[in-house]
Amino acid sequence: MTTGHNVSFRGRYRLARVILLATALIMLILYATSSRWEPEQQQGQVAPRVLETPIVDSPATMPAKYTDPTGDRVATHPMAPGDEAFQPIDDPRVPTAKALTEHDKEISPSAEGSLYSKIGKLSMLYYNEVSKETFWYEQALAGHRIHNMRFGYKHFVLRHEIVPDIWSKQAFILSVLLQELAKPMGERLEWLFWHDADLVLMNSNIPLEIFLPPPEFSHIHHIVANDLNGLNAGVFFLRVHEWSMWYLSAVMSYTNFHPDRVLRYSEQTAMEWLIQEEKWGMNTTHVPQRWFNAYQNFGIDNTVPPEWEWKHGYYEPGDLLVHLPGTADARPEVMREWLGRVHDQSARYEIPLADTTHVKNITEFWLNDARNEKKNQDTFWRRWHILIRVGSQQDDQVREAVAQAETLADQARLSPEQKEHRVNEVKEKYRLQKIAALRRAEQEKLQEAGLLEEQAPTTDR
Ligand SMILES: *[C@@H]1O[C@H](CO)[C@@H](O)[C@H](O)[C@H]1NC(C)=O
Ligand SMILES: *[C@@H]1O[C@H](CO)[C@@H](O)[C@H](O)[C@H]1NC(C)=O
Numbered sequence: 001m002t003t004g005h006n007v008s009f010r011g012r013y014r015l016a017r018v019i020l021l022a023t024a025l026i027m028l029i030l031y032a033t034s035s036r037w038e039p040e041q042q043q044g045q046v047a048p049r050v051l052e053t054p055i056v057d058s059p060a061t062m063p064a065k066y067t068d069p070t071g072d073r074v075a076t077h078p079m080a081p082g083d084e085a086f087q088p089i090d091d092p093r094v095p096t097a098k099a100l101t102e103h104d105k106e107i108s109p110s111a112e113g114s115l116y117s118k119i120g121k122l123s124m125l126y127y128n129e130v131s132k133e134t135f136w137y138e139q140a141l142a143g144h145r146i147h148n149m150r151f152g153y154k155h156f157v158l159r160h161e162i163v164p165d166i167w168s169k170q171a172f173i174l175s176v177l178l179q180e181l182a183k184p185m186g187e188r189l190e191w192l193f194w195h196d197a198d199l200v201l202m203n204s205n206i207p208l209e210i211f212l213p214p215p216e217f218s219h220i221h222h223i224v225a226n227d228l229n230g231l232n233a234g235v236f237f238l239r240v241h242e243w244s245m246w247y248l249s250a251v252m253s254y255t256n257f258h259p260d261r262v263l264r265y266s267e268q269t270a271m272e273w274l275i276q277e278e279k280w281g282m283n284t285t286h287v288p289q290r291w292f293n294a295y296q297n298f299g300i301d302n303t304v305p306p307e308w309e310w311k312h313g314y315y316e317p318g319d320l321l322v323h324l325p326g327t328a329d330a331r332p333e334v335m336r337e338w339l340g341r342v343h344d345q346s347a348r349y350e351i352p353l354a355d356t357t358h359v360k361n362i363t364e365f366w367l368n369d370a371r372n373e374k375k376n377q378d379t380f381w382r383r384w385h386i387l388i389r390v391g392s393q394q395d396d397q398v399r400e401a402v403a404q405a406e407t408l409a410d411q412a413r414l415s416p417e418q419k420e421h422r423v424n425e426v427k428e429k430y431r432l433q434k435i436a437a438l439r440r441a442e443q444e445k446l447q448e449a450g451l452l453e454e455q456a457p458t459t460d461r
Contacts, residue, residue, distance in 0.1 A: 117152040118190035119208045119237075120180075122173055124158035125197045136335040137197050143339060147204035154189070167252065169194070170267050173238065174248045180240045189240050193292075196234040198331060199323040200338040202349050206320045210359055211237065211291055214366050219282070222247065222275065225289040226380055227313055227325075231272035233265075234323050235293040243283055250274055276381070285373055286380075287365060289313025291358070292320050296327075296334070303434045304391075308383055318351035318358070382445055383438075390441045391434065398430035 125141055127134045141157065148155050158172040173194060180188045193208050213220045221239035224231060238244045254270035255263065263269040275284045289295070294315035304310040315322040327334045342349050353359065369376060405426045409419035446452045 116154055116189075117207075117209070118188075119193050119212075120154045120156060120176065120189040120191070121148070121193045121195065121208075122156045122158075122176055123195050123197055124169055124172060126158065126160045133332040136332045136339065139339055140200050140335055141197065143201045143342070144204075147201055150204060151207045151209075153193075153208070166266050170248055170252045174245065174252070177238070177240060177244055177248065181242070181245065191240060192238045192244075194233075194236050194238065195321070196323070196325075198325060198327075198335070199234070199321050200335060200342065201321045202315070202338070202342050203318060203320055203351060205350055205352050206356075206358065207353070208237075208292070208320075210353070210362055211287070213285065213370070217285070217366065217370065220285050220370075222280075222284040223287055224271075224275070224284060225287055225291065225293045225313065227289055227293075227295065228310060230381075230384065231268060231275070232289070232293055232323075232325070233268035233271050234325060235321070247274070247280055250280070276377070281374070281377070285370055286377060287370075288361070290316070290319055291362065293323050294319045294321065296322055296324060296338075298326075303394075303431050304387070305435050305439050308438075310383070310387075317349050318356040382442065386438055386441045386445065390437050394430065394434035394437055398427065398434070401426050401430055 121144065123141065125134075125137055127137075144153075144155060147153065156172075156176050158168060162168040162171045173192060176192060180192075191208075191212060211223065213223070221241050221243040223237040224233070225235070226232065238247075251267055251270045251274060254267075254274070255261075261273075265272075274280045290313050293313065295313055297314040301310060322338055324331060324334050324338070402423055405422050406419065409422050414422065443452065
């Protein structure tokens with residue numbers, strides 16, 4: 001009996017075990033399938049937070065230990081670093097007190113201020129799929145970390161699209177701007193530094209503060225740089241000021257008010273056209289491209305008069321960053337190379353500020369060139385239009401002449417070396433002809449405008 005009882009008990013026990021096992025198996029299968037689907041469901045929301053400062057986690061002069069006298073913990077600010085990150089940095093390269101601010105006292109445990117720079121960095125980086133490309137973009141963004149820590153820059157990074165196309169950039173800058181303007185004076189950031197994601201920070205010894213205009217330029221709220229195509233909106237400064245709000249609003253609503261105008265480079269072109277208007281232009285300064293928007297060297301075009309100094313915005317060791325527009329499919333690889341350079345040969349690229357000519361050049365710029373903003377821009381755009389019109393006519397002529405020289409060389413059965421020599425002679429002749437034609441066109445334009453005498457030196461070079 002005992003056996004029978006035991007048998008029947010064992011039978012039931014087995015059944016229970018089978019059911020249990022089956023349930024476990026089903027749950028396992030369900031779990032496995034659901035987790036396999038997870039990544040796909042999460043596509044498009046790689047990083048859900050709008051604002052974050054992943055990089056500033058150790059403000060420049062934060063006290064090492066903090067004890068709140070009231071016994072209350074400091075309210076956690078969304079950008080506040082964790083307590084363990086509160087380490088002082090006794091780095092002599094931290095800029096002067098002038099540059100550091102008292103704002104955000106709520107995250108200043110000592111209430112002594114001097115936490116963050118008055119400049120905040122802004123960028124955006126979002127994508128639907130993680131790829132080789134996005135990996136290097138993330139690395140480049142992380143490359144700001146030491147710079148941000150050293151000088152106390154908050155870094156606001158937009159991690160998902162707000163509005164279609166690149167207009168999210170303007171919307172995001174406006175949102176941060178309004179957030180700052182809503183704070184009491186003195187607690188605000190004073191400047192916003194926008195940078196696109198396709199650049200590599202090359203020298204974390206260069207504080208952004210050196211680029212800001214001196215006090216007598218308090219009416220300047222926007223600092224930008226042209227490349228050879230006109231404005232490049234990849235990197236620029238905008239003052240935390242009412243002006244900037246109106247300006248960004250004008251940029252964002254440009255297409256609504258000018259539906260007939262085609263914006264070749266969307267918001268960049270809208271910015272470019274607005275700052276050519278006096279209303280916005282008189283509060284904007286164009287500075288040399290190399291300051292904070294240097295490109296990797298694409299080569300100098302020697303068919304343009306050298307005194308035009310066309311295309312002089314190329315990166316050189318010691319510069320803040322290298323911006324990599326126009327590299328298209330090669331970009332991840334190009335970014336990897338630049339990140340590798342700054343990582344492996346830091347001593348070559350991370351030159352101390354005092355060993356560079358930046359401060360000297362910048363000081364001279366604000367003393368001299370900056371006062372001729374209008375004239376400098378007129379010159380830039382005059383030359384730009386001449387290059388488009390006269391330059392491309394000349395380029396057509398040289399193409400024709402080269403083709404003709406090649407045909408003639410073939411007919412004369414010249415050796416490849418002789419043929420190359422002929423072709424080079426033709427190219428050189430047309431190069432000089434193009435330079436002369438460009439200079440002549442500029443003279444004519446200046447004559448029309450009654451400005452000729454100012455440009456006299458260009459004639460005898
Ligand atoms: C813009 O610049 C002009 C010319 O210098 C100046 O008079 C004006 O006050 C500036 N606007 C603002 C909002 O600062
Ligand atoms: C400063 O200006 C000089 C003279 O124009 C130039 O040779 C040098 O490269 C500039 N340096 C920087 C860092 O822009």
